[in-house]
Amino acid sequence: xxxRRAAFWSVSGQYITFAxxxxxxxxxxxxxxxxxxxxLFSIALAAAMVLAIFQDMGVTRFISGQPQMRRDALGDYxxxxxxxxxxxxxxxxxxxxxxxxxxxxxxLVGLVRLIGLSYVLVPFATxxxxxxxxxxxFRGLFxxxxxxxxxxxxxxxxxxxxxxxxxxxxxxxxxxxLIKAISAQIMRPVAPRLRPRKKEVAPLLRFGSASFLISAxxxxxxxxxxxxxxxxxxxxxxxxxxxxxxxxxxLSMLVTGAINSVFYPAFAxxxxxxxxxxxxxxxxxxxxxxxxxxxxxxxAVCAEPLVRLLYGENWTGVAPLLFWTAIGEMLFIAMPxxxxxxxxxxxxxxxxxxxxxxxxxxxxILALACLISLEAAAISRVLYGxxxxxxxxxxxxxxxxLPVWRVAIIYMQSAVCALGAGLPMIVLxxxxxxxxxxxxxxxxxxxxxGLAWVxxxxxxxxxxxxxxxxxxxxxxxxLRARRLPG
Numbered sequence: 322x323x324x325r326r327a328a329f330w331s332v333s334g335q336y337i338t339f340a341x342x343x344x345x346x347x348x349x350x351x352x353x354x355x356x357x358x359x360x361l362f363s364i365a366l367a368a369a370m371v372l373a374i375f376q377d378m379g380v381t382r383f384i385s386g387q388p389q390m391r392r393d394a395l396g397d398y399x400x401x402x403x404x405x406x407x408x409x410x411x412x413x414x415x416x417x418x419x420x421x422x423x424x425x426x427x428x429l430v431g432l433v434r435l436i437g438l439s440y441v442l443v444p445f446a447t448x449x450x451x452x453x454x455x456x457x458x459f460r461g462l463f464x465x466x467x468x469x470x471x472x473x474x475x476x477x478x479x480x481x482x483x484x485x486x487x488x489x490x491x492x493x494x495x496x497x498x499l500i501k502a503i504s505a506q507i508m509r510p511v512a513p514r515l516r517p518r519k520k521e522v523a524p525l526l527r528f529g530s531a532s533f534l535i536s537a538x539x540x541x542x543x544x545x546x547x548x549x550x551x552x553x554x555x556x557x558x559x560x561x562x563x564x565x566x567x568x569x570x571x572l573s574m575l576v577t578g579a580i581n582s583v584f585y586p587a588f589a590x591x592x593x594x595x596x597x598x599x600x601x602x603x604x605x606x607x608x609x610x611x612x613x614x615x616x617x618x619x620x621a622v623c624a625e626p627l628v629r630l631l632y633g634e635n636w637t638g639v640a641p642l643l644f645w646t647a648i649g650e651m652l653f654i655a656m657p658x659x660x661x662x663x664x665x666x667x668x669x670x671x672x673x674x675x676x677x678x679x680x681x682x683x684x685x686i687l688a689l690a691c692l693i694s695l696e697a698a699a700i701s702r703v704l705y706g707x708x709x710x711x712x713x714x715x716x717x718x719x720x721x722x723l724p725v726w727r728v729a730i731i732y733m734q735s736a737v738c739a740l741g742a743g744l745p746m747i748v749l750x751x752x753x754x755x756x757x758x759x760x761x762x763x764x765x766x767x768x769x770x771g772l773a774w775v776x777x778x779x780x781x782x783x784x785x786x787x788x789x790x791x792x793x794x795x796x797x798x799x800l801r802a803r804r805l806p807g
Contacts, residue, residue: 334463338470339575345474346567349489350632353481356560360551362487363563365432366494367547368420373409373440383525384451395448396514397521402444403513413437424551428487435491442498449505461508468504473497541680546687550698553691562698564632565642572620573650576612577657588658592665598721603731605657607784610735613654615742615774619767621647622746626758638695645699651739652706655732659713663720675716682708734783741777745769 350359380402384395417433446465453462477493485492546566551559591598620627624643628636663672683705690701718725746766753762778786 337467358487360556360560362490363547364551369436370544381451394521397517399448400513400517406444410440439495439498442502445502446505449509452509465504469501472500561638569646577609611785614739617647618739618743625755642699649702649706656713734781738777742770742774
């Protein structure tokens with residue numbers, strides 16, 4: 322499958338999955354659950370995902386990124402993955418009462434144990450999905466992710482309607498893991514080996530030991546946010562903070578995550594061929610910042626009317642938090658594949674130390690901000706984003722010989738395009754007032770912003786305009802083919 326065709330399926334999967342998750346979160350938040358209930362689940366999920374770092378031995382990166390791989394070793398990898406994941410599940414189930422006591426929230430016991438049970442199912446999808454990525458079968462991956470997301474989120478909505486409170490979300494996690502495991506095994510069946518061979522799992526363990534340290538530091542920096550906010554500011558504040566972070570993060574993943582997932586195996590092939598990575602990386606950076614910065618600008622500008630329209634009056638406290646988290650997301654996308662590129666180039670040890678440095682900064686900045694206020698916690702995402710960008714920009718610029726002046730030009734072009742995208746919405750908010758902006762005005766501002774963004778891409782001669790040109794040419798060719806007789 323070509324890179325652009327793979328990107329089509331990957332982008333489609335991201336859009337469908339985002340639409341499903343977004344619709345479910347709006348329905349559940351607006352009609353069924355309150356911020357405190359969402360906050361309780363967020364703490365349980367964050368605790369589970371921090372502990373789940375022990376199950377991430379870099380299996381996906383190992384299978385999809387190594388130059389050569391023996392298919393008969395997949396059973397060994399799966400057995401190892403099962404052993405680690407089931408250990409994580411056991412620890413979560415046994416430690417649930419301690420966590421509930423630490424936060425003085427008895428409801429955490431059942432939530433953590435339910436989420437822990439999902440890790441019994443997770444490994445049966447891990448190896449199979451890694452094979453799909455290695456084979457660049459993003460069409461198959463589309464059906465796995467979209468199908469499991471649809472069934473899991475429908476389950477959560479139905480159970481929330483039935484009055485299961487935060488437990489509806491936990492059951493949704495379990496159902497998603499179950500459907501993903503079944504569908505992934507159908508696409509790429511892999512059976513565990515009863516006695517894994519040491520010579521086969523040894524390379525994975527060597528790779529995974531360094532990958533584990535990277536995943537551990539990344540998980541602590543990312544997943545500990547709700548834990549820190551919950552401990553210092555309480556579960557109500559956690560519900561608001563997690564909703565803002567999730568909305569900004571999901572939209573960011575929607576517009577750029579699919580592109581990045583396609584480029585990882587593509588970069589692996591270029592590495593194996595001995596080709597330089599600077600030019601394709603600059604193009605990836607240009608596409609990422611062009612898309613993400615425009616989307617995040619629009620999200621930040623219309624945060625207040627959007628939150629009121631989607632979630633209702635109970636969630637108005639999300640709006641100022643969403644403004645700052647959206648700006649922070651712009652910084653976190655400015656250096657794409659910040660972990661994948663060093664891993665591909667054999668710089669894992671250096672990456673480990675860099676991850677520890679930026680993780681320490683993340684925890685310290687957020688904890689200090691929480692002592693001030695909830696809005697300060699959201700603002701701290703921008704400060705941490707600047708630190709994060711400075712660290713990885715310095716590292717990757719040297720690693721793949723990025724011309725600094727080219728990077729600066731790309732940033733300036735993307736910033737101008739983002740300003741153009743947000744300008745129509747700014748004008749509408751100025752003349753109408755945010756309290757008077759409803760769905761028609763939001764749709765109008767978004768549509769005009771999209772047109773302004775495309776116009777600015779061409780006026781600024783942004784590198785991403787070539788992707789639009791190509792898409793238009795493909796669309797024209799498809800229309801001509803349909804008009805031809807016979």
